[in-house]
Amino acid sequence: MELRKRITGTMLAACGLLLPLLxxxxxxxxxxxxxxxxxxxxxxxxxxxxxxxxxxxxxLSGSDRRFLYREKAERMLSDxxxxxLLTPDLMxxxxxxxxxxxxxxxxxxxxxxxxLSGTIYRFEFDRENKTAILTxxxxxxIFVDRRPTGGGSLSVTTEKPIEGDTPASAAAAMSGCVADSxxxxxxxxTETNAETQKTK
Numbered sequence: 001m002e003l004r005k006r007i008t009g010t011m012l013a014a015c016g017l018l019l020p021l022l023x024x025x026x027x028x029x030x031x032x033x034x035x036x037x038x039x040x041x042x043x044x045x046x047x048x049x050x051x052x053x054x055x056x057x058x059x060l061s062g063s064d065r066r067f068l069y070r071e072k073a074e075r076m077l078s079d080x081x082x083x084x085l086l087t088p089d090l091m092x093x094x095x096x097x098x099x100x101x102x103x104x105x106x107x108x109x110x111x112x113x114x115x116l117s118g119t120i121y122r123f124e125f126d127r128e129n130k131t132a133i134l135t136x137x138x139x140x141x142i143f144v145d146r147r148p149t150g151g152g153s154l155s156v157t158t159e160k161p162i163e164g165d166t167p168a169s170a171a172a173a174m175s176g177c178v179a180d181s182x183x184x185x186x187x188x189x190t191e192t193n194a195e196t197q198k199t200k
Contacts, residue, residue, distance in 0.1 A: 033081055035080065035081045035082070035083050036081065036082060036083070036167065037083050037084065037085050038082065038083070038084055038085065038167060038168065038171035039084075039085045039091075039171075040091055040095050040171070040174065040175045040178050041172070041175045042095045042098065042099045042175060042178050042179045042182060043099065043179060044098060044099050044100075044101070045099060045100070045186070046100060046101040047100040047101065047102075047103075047186055047189060047190070048101070048103060049190070049193070050103070050114060050189050050190060050193045051103050051112060051113050051114065051193075052102055052103070052113065052114035052115065052116055052140075052189055052193075053102050053113065053114075053115050053116070054093055054096045054097055054102050054116050054117075055115045055116060055117035056089075056093075056117050057089040057090075057092050057093050057117060057118050057119065057120060057136075058089060058118075058119045058120065059087055059088045059089035059119075059120045059123070060119055060120060060121055061088055061120045061121055061122050061123040061124065061135075062076060062124075063087075063088050063123040063124055064078075064087055064088075065083045065084045065085075065086070065087055066078040066079055066080060066082070066083050066084075067079040067082040067083065067084070067125060067167065067170065068123065068124040068125065069124065069125050069126075069127045070124050070125065070126045070127060070128075070133075071127055071128070072128060076124075077127075079167070081167075082167035082170070084171075088120050088123040089120055091178075092118075092120060092136070092178065095178055095182065096116070096182060096185075099179075099182050100182065100186060100189075111143075111144055111145040111146070112142070112143070112144050112196060113142075113143045113144075113146075114140050114141070114142055114143075114189060114192060114193060114196075115140065115141045115143060116138060116139070116140055116185065116189065117138075117139050117141075118136050118137055118138040118139055119136070119137045120134070120135070120136050121135040121136070121137065122134060122135035122157070123135075123174075125162065125170050125173075125174075130161060130162045131159045131160060131161055131162060131173070132159065132160045132162060132170060132173035132174040132176070132177050133157070133158075133159050133177065134156075134157070134158050134159075134174065134177035134178060134181055135155070135156070135157040135158075136155075136156050136181055136185075137153065137154070137155045137156075138153065138154045138155075138156065138185050138188065139151065139152075139153045140152050140153070140154075140188065140189065140192050142192070142196055149196075150196070152188070152192055154184065154185065154188045156180075156181045156184045156185065158176075158177040158178075158180040158181050158184075159177065160173040160174070160176035160177050160180075161173060
C-alpha cells in the first residue's frame with residue numbers, strides 16, 4: 001500500500017513538471033497561430049473653439065478585445081486570433097482624445113466646461129451583411145465654475161461595409177464607423193456650446 005502511494009506521488013510530480021513543457025511545445029509548434037492586434041485609425045481635427053473634457057465610457061456591447069461577429073439567428077462569435085489593442089470603451093476614449101484634442105485646461109468662457117461621456121451598445125461585425133456596426137449613446141454635461149448647469153444626449157449608430165475578407169479590412173471598416181461617430185459628436189459639442197453661450 002505504501003509503495004503504491006509512493007508511485008502515485010511520483011507520477012503526479014512528473015506530470016506537474018511535464019505540463020509546462022508540453023504547453024511550451026504547443027506554443028512553438030507550427031500549428032500555433034499568434035493572435036494579431038489591431039488599432040483604430042481616425043483623422044484628427046482639433047475642436048479648439050469648445051472647452052471640453054472626455055469623461056468615462058461604458059462598454060455594454062458584449063465585445064471585449066476580441067473581434068465580435070454577429071451570425072444568423074442572433075448568434076455571436078468571438079475571434080480569439082484577431083484582437084483590438086484595447087477594449088472598445090478605452091479605444092473610443094483614446095480616439096476622441098487623438099481626434100478632437102480636448103481643451104479642458106483653458107481658463108476662458110467664464111469657467112464653462114463641457115464633459116463628454118457615453119455608453120457603447122454595439123461594437124461588432126455583421127458577418128452576413130459584411131458590415132461594421134457601432135452604436136454609442138453620448139452624454140454631455142455642462143459645468144460653470146465646476147457646478148453642473150445642464151446637459152444633453154445624442155445616440156449615434158454608424159455602419160460601414162467591410163471591403164475584403166481579412167481582419168485588417170474589418171478593422172478599417174470599424175475605423176470608419178468611429179470616425180463618423182466622432183464627427184457627429186463633434187457637431188453635438190459645437191451646438192451645445194453655442195446654446196450655452198446664448199443662455200449665459
